[in-house]
Amino acid sequence: MERCAQILNRSLHALFTERTDVVLLGEDLLDPYGGAFKVSAGLSTKFPDRVLTTPISEAAIVGVAGGLALRGLRPIVEIMFGDFTTLAADQIINHLAKFNGIYHGKVSCPVVIRAPMGARRGYGPTHSQSLEKIFLGIPGLTVVAPSRYHELGELLRRAVVDSTDPILFIENKAMYAQPHEPPVAGRVAEFSTRLGAGRFPTLSFSLNNFAPPDLTLATYGGITPLALLAALELALEHELFAEVVVPSQLSPLPTAELLPSLAASRRLLVAEEGTLTAGWGAEVVARLMDLADFPFASARVAAKDSIIPTSRILEDAMLPQPADLIAAALKLTSSPRR
Amino acid sequence: MKPVVLEQTDLNSESAVLVSWSVPDGANVAAGDTLCIAETTKAAIEVPAPTAGQVFHAYAAGASLAFNRPIAYIAETPAESASAKQAARTTASVAPSAVKATKKARQLAAQHGLSLDSLPASSSLITEADIYAALGKTPPSAPSAAITAQPVALPPGGARVLALGAGLGAMQVIDILLHDPQLVPVGCLDDDVATHGQSVFGVPVWGPLADLESLWLAKKFTHAIVAISTNISVRKALFLRARALGIPFVNAIDPTVRLNRAVVLGTGNVLCSQVHVGVATVLGDNNFISSHTSIEHHNSWGSHNTVGPACATSSRALVGDEVLFGTGIFLQPGVGIGSRARIASGAVLTQNIPADHAVKMHAQFQVTPIAPAQP
C-alpha cells in the first residue's frame, strides 16, 4: 500500500508531465533533499526549469506565485511547515484571494499553496499547528484538507488545473507516512462509504450501511483515522452508529452531506485537531444550526486551547484522542434524540 | 529458531510500515544482512538479521508493524526450518477476525451458543438485531416513546384515590398516599371477600373489583392506582381496564424517594421508601418499585414492571415491559432486559436478557448445624 506522500509526489510528477504551465516554488526543493517531507522529490531533476527553490521568504514566494498566476501560469507553492503560512497571510488574504473580486472578475489567480499542518510528530509548538482555521471564510480562497481516504492525487490535480482562484491545500503531516486508503468498491475496512459530488468531495463512512445513524461525526484531515477508530468502538462496544462525514473542502463549507445525515441522527459531533476556540467545528455547528429546520444536539472535540508541547506525553494530552471522541459521543447519545 | 524483532527507535511513532523485503521469503542470510526496510513517520529503519539462517517473512510489504514484535523468524539449522516457517505464518495470521460483531451481538450469540461465522455474510457489522434474527426471536421491545412527564392535574382539595387491591401491596400504597395531603385514599377494591368491610390504615374496602365501573360513574373517586405488587398479569389487566374507562391514575411516591433532574415518569407508578431514580431516566406506567431500589441515570423502562427491594441498575439500562425482578439484583451499564423476562434474586446481569426468558441462579448453599464447642 502506498503512503500518502508518495501519492502526492506521483500526482505532482504527472501534473508536470501533463502541463508545461505548472511551476513549483518553495524552500529546499532541490534533489536530493526534495523538500522537507519529500513530496516534491525528483521534480527538480526532471523539470529543473520549473522547480524554483527559494530563499526563506514565504511572503515573497506566495506573492510571486500570485504574479505568475495572474499572467497565466499554474504555480504551486510548497510552504515547508503550515505554521509559516502566517508569514504569507497578507499575500494570501489581501492579494491572491482578492484579485479576482476587486478586479471585477477580469483576472484569475489559480495558485495552489500546499501547507503541511498537524501534530503527532513531536515537532513542538511552532511546527505542529493546524492553523487552517485562520484562513476559513476568506472570500475568494478555497481551503482544502483531504484525509488519507480521499483520492489525494486527484484532489491535488484538480486544485492545480481545475481552479480559477487560489487554493490552500492542507496536507496533514502525520498522514504523509500513513498508507493511502481510498475506498475500494465503496468500502474502507469495515466501513461502507459514500462519495459526495463536486470538485473536492465529501466522503462519508457508515458501519450500518447508511441506515439512520445515532450520531453524525463531522471531521476532516489527519484526525479522520482516529474518528473512524472511535466510530468502530462506538459500534462494537455500544451499538451506537456514527456516520462519519469527512469533507475534503473546509471553506466554503459544503453541507450537502452533513444536513441529511444530521436530519436523521439529530446529534452532531465535530472533531478537529486544531484548537477549540473559533475552530472549524464552531462554523460547522453554527452553519448547520442556521440551515437545519429541525432541532439537534451538538458537541465539539478539538485540541485544548494551549500551545502544542513537544514531549509526546504532553502532546497527547493536549490533542484530541479517540477516547475523547467516544466520551463525547456517549454523552451526546445519552439524551433522547431531539 | 530466532525471531526478528522490530525495535522501537522513535518514541513519536506507534507503528512502522514495512516498505520492502530486501531478501525473499525462505532465503538464506548471514548475520547482519539487511532483511527489510521499515519506515516510521520520521525515519527509514533497516532491520538486520540477528543471526545466520533461513528467513521466513511474517508480513508482506505494505503491512503495518508493531514495535518490539517479531516480524520474521530465522531457522538457524535446517531442522528448524519447518517450525520457523510455521511460526512466521502464525504471526501473520494473528489478524483481527474477518467477522466483526458488536459486543451486544457477541454476548447474545455466546449466550445461545451461536457461532458468528455461521451467520450469512454481511457487508456491515453484526448487531444484536442480526443475532435475534438468526435465532428467530424478536428483540426486546423498546419502551413506549409516548411517555410524558405531565403532572397529574388534581381537582381542588386533591385527588380522591381508589386503591385497586386491599392486600399487602395496598398497605404499602396507602401508607405512601397518606403522606401526601393532595392524594387522599378514599377506598379499596379487592376480590377477596374476607377484606370486604375491613379497612387498610383506616381506608375502607368497598367491595369487589367488579364494582369499579359503577363507583367511577357514581364519582366516588377521582383517580386510581393499582395496589398489587407481584402478580404482574393482574396488575397490567387492572391498569388497562381502568384506563379503558377513562380513569386517571396517580403516582404513589414515598417522601423519601429521590428523583433526580430530568426524570420522566408515566402514571400509576408506585415508588416505595428510599427508591432513587437517576438523572434523565424514563419510567413508563404502572411500575411497582420496592424500597431501596436504585434505578440509575439514563435508564429507559417500559410499563407494568415489578421490582423487589434493593435492586440496582447502572446507567443506560434498557428494560422492556412486564419484567419481574426479584430482590438484590444488579444490572451492568447498558444492559437490556427484554419484556416479560423474570430475573431471580441475587442475579448480577452483565449481558442482555432476551424477551420471554428467565434468569435463574445456581448458587450452591450448604446449611449445616454448627458443631457444639469443645469444652
Added chain:
Amino acid sequence: MSSETLVALHARMVLIRTFEESALALFSQGELFGTTHTSVGQEAIAVGVLAQLTRDDIVFSNHRCHGHYLARFDDPVGLMAELMGRTTGLCGGVGGSQHLQRDNFYTNGIQGGIVPAAAGMALAEKFRRSGRIAVVFLGDGTLGEGVVYETLNLASLWQLPLLFVVEANGVAQSTPTALQLAGSITARAAAFGIRHAEGDGNDLNAVTALAADAVDFVRRESKPCWLVLHTYRLGPHSKGDDHRPSAELTAARARDPLLLLGAQLPAATVTAAAADALSRVDAAIAAARAAPFPTAHA
C-alpha cells in the same frame, strides 16, 4: 524629446492634475465612495516613466495610482466612473480608487504587497522569453515593509526583468521621511547587487531620461533596476490628513512639475491644455453621474 511629444506629455500631466483636483472636490461633496489618494505634484513621474513602456509591458501600481492609470490609458471616463462607484467604472465600481485593472495594468492598496506580485509577473515573462518587462511603483513610505526586501533578494537572485520605481515624495501619509526611514534608499538596492539610479522626479526631462535608460537596461539585460525619483506630494495623503507647515508647502509649490514644464512651453499651449483637460474631466464626471449604480446581488 520632440516638441510634439513634450506637448503631449504636458497635456497628460495636466489631465492627471485636473482629474485629481476634481476628485478631491467630488470627495468633499460626498460623491466618491470611501477615500482617494491623489498624486498631485508627482505627475511627471507617472507620465515620464509610462511613456518609456510599450502597451505589452506590465505595470503594478499602488494606492496612489490615478496618475499611472491615466498616463497609460488616457481614460478619465472609466476611472471617474470607478471612483464614483458606477457600473461603467473600469472595475464595475468594485475596486474603487485603489484597485484598478485593465490589460497589463494592475493596482492594489496594500503597502509593499504588490512588489512580489510584480516580480512574479516579471518571472512569467522571463519564462516565456517575451521581452516584456514589469514595472512596480512604490513610495519611500513603503520601504518600511519587509516583503520589499524579500523581493529585492529574489529579483536579483533570479535576474528578473523588473523595474522598481521609488517615488520618494518625502512623506509617509503624515510622517516625514526623516522620522520613518534610515539609511540610503539607493544603497538598499546596491546591497542586493541591483543596478540603481536616482534623480529629480519633478523634472519631466530628467525623469524621461532616467526611465528610458532604466527600461532599456531591464529589457536588454533581463535584470532588475531600482529607480529613485525625488518628488513632493503637494496634496494630502488621502483627505484631511495634511498637517505639514505652510511654508514647506509654499516652497514645494515653486517646484511644481507642471510649473517647471509649463515654463518651457508657449503660454497658449498651457492654457489650451488646461481648458481641454477641464472639459474632458467635466465630461467624465457628467458621464459617471448619468451612469447607473451597480445592483447588489443576493
